[in-house]
Amino acid sequence: MAYVTQTQVQTHSILERVGDFFVSMFGKIDLSASVNARVAQMDKLNAKSDEELKAIGLRREDIARYVFRDIYHI
Template sequence: MSIAATTSTSTSIGHSVGNFFEGILNFLVRIAESNGRMKAVERLNAMSDAELAARGLQREDIVRHVFRDMFYV
């Protein structure tokens, strides 16, 4: 009985291109997550509904509230 093992160190062009675009996407996500507005959304999202009500907000209005000076929604 014999066992044959093959290993390939070459990568396909499609895989390389996919890795390139995945890197760009990860970079853009990191930029968005480091944005102060996104941190404010996360902070408000972590609050309870009672805490949001004390601030005059509902959960579905958090993004509209944080970005109110940038977008008219």
């Protein structure tokens, strides 16, 4: 019986590696900006009174759920 093994060697050029680095960095910057915007939105909503929150249909305990609704699907 014969066994065949095939291995592939992947070589990446320096330009691909540099490109991958910048793609990774821009992804992290985008994530950071998204998190900062969500924290700012939570701070803005937390600063409102209970009556103001009720007027927009929120309870104080639902603020985090509301801000992160697209991520957690709660």
